[in-house]
Amino acid sequence: MTDSNPNENIGLDLGIFQGITVVGQDQQKGSVTFIPESDRYVITGSGENMWDSRDEFVFVWMKVTGDIALSADIKILGLGKHFHRKACLILRQSLDFDAICVYAAAHVDGMVALQHRIHAGGPTVDTQSHIRSPRRLRIVKVGNLVTMYACQDGVHEEFAGTSTRINLEGEFYVGLGVCSHDPSDKETAIFSNVVIEKPEANEGMPVLYSTLEKISYTPNGRIVVACIQGHIEAPNWTPDGHNLVYNSGGKLYRVSVSGGESELIDTGFANRCNNDHGISPDGEWIAISDQSQPPHESVIYTVPATGGEPKRITENAPSYWHGWSPDGKTLAFCGRRDGKFGIFTIPADGGDETRLTITDGLDDGPDYSIDGRYIYFNSDRTGLMQIWRMKTDGSELTQITKDGMNDWFPHPSPDGKWISFVSYRAEVQGHPPDQEVKLRVLSLETGSITVLADLFGGQGTINVPSWSPCSNRLAFVSYHYIKG
Numbered sequence: 001m002t003d004s005n006p007n008e009n010i011g012l013d014l015g016i017f018q019g020i021t022v023v024g025q026d027q028q029k030g031s032v033t034f035i036p037e038s039d040r041y042v043i044t045g046s047g048e049n050m051w052d053s054r055d056e057f058v059f060v061w062m063k064v065t066g067d068i069a070l071s072a073d074i075k076i077l078g079l080g081k082h083f084h085r086k087a088c089l090i091l092r093q094s095l096d097f098d099a100i101c102v103y104a105a106a107h108v109d110g111m112v113a114l115q116h117r118i119h120a121g122g123p124t125v126d127t128q129s130h131i132r133s134p135r136r137l138r139i140v141k142v143g144n145l146v147t148m149y150a151c152q153d154g155v156h157e158e159f160a161g162t163s164t165r166i167n168l169e170g171e172f173y174v175g176l177g178v179c180s181h182d183p184s185d186k187e188t189a190i191f192s193n194v195v196i197e198k199p200e201a202n203e204g205m206p207v208l209y210s211t212l213e214k215i216s217y218t219p220n221g222r223i224v225v226a227c228i229q230g231h232i233e234a235p236n237w238t239p240d241g242h243n244l245v246y247n248s249g250g251k252l253y254r255v256s257v258s259g260g261e262s263e264l265i266d267t268g269f270a271n272r273c274n275n276d277h278g279i280s281p282d283g284e285w286i287a288i289s290d291q292s293q294p295p296h297e298s299v300i301y302t303v304p305a306t307g308g309e310p311k312r313i314t315e316n317a318p319s320y321w322h323g324w325s326p327d328g329k330t331l332a333f334c335g336r337r338d339g340k341f342g343i344f345t346i347p348a349d350g351g352d353e354t355r356l357t358i359t360d361g362l363d364d365g366p367d368y369s370i371d372g373r374y375i376y377f378n379s380d381r382t383g384l385m386q387i388w389r390m391k392t393d394g395s396e397l398t399q400i401t402k403d404g405m406n407d408w409f410p411h412p413s414p415d416g417k418w419i420s421f422v423s424y425r426a427e428v429q430g431h432p433p434d435q436e437v438k439l440r441v442l443s444l445e446t447g448s449i450t451v452l453a454d455l456f457g458g459q460g461t462i463n464v465p466s467w468s469p470c471s472n473r474l475a476f477v478s479y480h481y482i483k484g
Contacts, residue, residue, distance in 0.1 A: 266307030
C-alpha cells in the first residue's frame with residue numbers, strides 16, 4: 001500500500017508529470033521543484049532503501065500504457081551519508097511500496113544498476129552495469145522487455161549490458177525518484193533534459209550483445225564484467241582469481257574480472273575452438289576442444305595458459321573436454337564412439353581413453369568433485385536431462401536432480417558445497433541458444449536448489465567450470481538482441 005496521498009501536491013508545476021508520491025514511509029519531508037527555464041527537476045527524498053520487498057522514496061510520475069522510453073541526465077548533489085543513495089528512472093505498476101517495478105538506479109559511488117521486482121511483495125533483483133558514473137540514463141520498455149542504456153559524454157548512448165523481462169499490465173507509472181538510503185536524512189538529485197516518449201520502431205535486424213557476468217551464489221548480485229557486441233561463450237575463472245577466459249569466433253580470450261579490454265590467447269593452429277575449454281588446477285595449462293584439423297571434428301588439446309602450440313590429447317573424435325581432476329592428472333570429457341555418446345577419461349598428458357558410461361541417450365558435461373572421488377554429469381537416460389553422479393571408475397551411478405526441468409553442465413564448487421548448472425524448460429530439446437533459462441545451484445549439504453538468475457541464454461552460458469576459486473561467485477554469459 002501507499003503511505004501517502006498521491007494527490008497532495010496538486011497545483012504545483014510538475015512539468016510533464018502529473019503527481020508526486022512518497023512511496024513507503026518518509027521521516028523527512030521530500031519535495032519536487034520543476035524549473036521551467038532550465039527544464040530541470042530538483043528532487044529531494046528520504047527513505048530506507050528501494051530493495052527487497054519494500055521501497056521508500058520520493059516519486060514524481062505520470063500514467064502511461066504500452067511501450068515507453070524514459071531518459072534523463074542525472075546529477076546527485078553533495079557528499080551525503082550513504083554511498084548507495086540513489087536517483088532513479090522508474091517504471092512502476094502502482095504506488096504501493098511493494099509494487100511490481102523496474103528502475104535504472106544511479107548511485108553516488110558511480111555504480112549503475114537495472115533493478116526490478118517481478119511480483120508484488122517479492123524480492124528485488126539487480127544487475128550492475130559495467131558502465132560507471134554515466135551522465136545520462138535511459139530505460140526502454142517494448143512489450144515485457146525493459147533495457148537500460150547509458151551515455152557517458154552526453155552524446156553517445158550505448159547498451160548498458162543488462163535487460164530484464166517484467167509484466168506491467170494496463171496503466172502504470174513512469175517517472176523519477178530519489179532515495180537517501182537513510183530515513184533520518186534527505187538527499188537531492190537534479191534530473192535534466194527529461195524525455196518520455198514512445199520508442200522508435202526499428203525495422204533493422206537486431207544486434208547481438210553478449211554480457212559476461214559474475215554472480216554471488218546467494219541471489220540478487222549480478223555484476224556485468226564486460227558487454228561485447230557479438231557472440232562469446234563459456235567463461236572459466238582462472239585459479240588465481242584475477243581473470244576470466246572465454247571463447248569467441250573460434251579463439252580464446254582473457255579479460256580481468258574487474259572488466260577492461262580482452263586479450264587474445266595464442267592457441268597456434270587451433271583456431272576453431274568451441275565452448276568446451278578449461279584451466280588446469282595449477283593454472284599452467286588450458287584444455288581446449290578444437291575442430292580446425294581434418295576431418296574437422298572436435299579434438300582435445302592442451303596449450304600453455306600463457307599461449308603456445310597445442311598438444312593433442314585425444315586421438316578419437318569427436319571429443320569435448322569438460323573437467324580436470326583436482327590433481328591435474330586426468331581429463332574428463334564427452335565423446336561419440338560407435339554412434340553413441342558417453343563419458344570418458346584420459347591422462348592429461350595423453351594416452352588411452354577409458355569409457356565410463358554407455359547409454360542409448362546422451363551423457364554429457366562431466367566434471368570432478370573437489371575430493372576427486374566422483375564425476376558429476378548430465379544424462380537423459382530417464383527421459384529428461386538430469387544431473388547424475390558416479391565414482392571415477394564409472395560405478396555407483398546416482399541421480400541427483402529430479403525436478404521436471406532439463407538440467408545441463410553440473411560444476412562442483414571448489415569448496416565442495418555446491419553444484420551449479422543451467423536449466424531449460426522440460427519441452428526444450430538439447431541445449432540450444434536463445435532460450436529463457438535458469439542458472440541454479442544445488443546445496444550438497446541439504447539438497448535444496450536455489451535459482452541464482454533467470455536469463456536469456458543456454459548454449460554458451462555455463463558449459464564449463466566457471467566458479468571463482470573462493471566459491472563465492474560464478475561467471476556466466478547472458479545474451480541480448482538490441483535494435484538500433
